[in-house]
Amino acid sequence: MVGEPVRVLPGEKPRKSNTCLVGCIGVVLVIMVFTFVAVFVGVYAFSQLREAFTSDAPAPVPQVQYTDQQAQEVQQRLQQFESALGAGAGATLELTPQDLNILLRSDPRSEFLANSVYLDIVDNALTAEVSMPLDMFPGMSGRYLNGSIGMDIDVVNDRLVVSLEKLTVRGREFPGQVLSQFEGELNKGLTEDAEVRKFAQKIESIAVENGQLRVTLKEGA
16 A cells, blocks of 8 residues: 555545435446545645646547437336335346446436446446546646546445456556555445445345346345
8 A cells, every 4th residue: 555545535425325226336436436536636636747647628438329218218127126125125137338328327416427427348347438527626627537447346245345457547557556545445435335335235246247237136135
């Protein structure tokens, strides 16, 4: 580890979701992105690195084309899964990258990321292309964080765990020590989130394989 662990933001925890399902599938990814941004800015965006690690223009993020019918179909599957979750019934939800991007853009709680994040599945890992404005950070007005993240999501001992596999900013890949710091802070926030913990305790497995994110509930949980 390099120095002391960094906090996401002083005195703050990652954003919480109002529903366990979206908290896991959608907002967890949002949490990941914002944790990445906040920790990155806090640790690396010193004045001498401002030019090296941030940009004065956003990078193009792939656009997602979908119909209202497609959005309704994804939301319907989510609602059915939530019903099973509330009833303690076994169920499996499978989401393609298209489904994930539709969810990110159609849910009012995350639609502000619509033009800043694109989700994909590459080599059985979730990936996010990110182009985030940094105006909310002092000295970063008009600057953007352009990069990509590769991650894995699992449930270990009834805890949701996100593993950061790769993090690249402006073509520069971050070393494992830095990833470990980021990862530690992210998972600390997830562990402290009561809604995420409650959801994780009902999960049999989470897997990223065959181009899909698959979430399976425990029977009778």
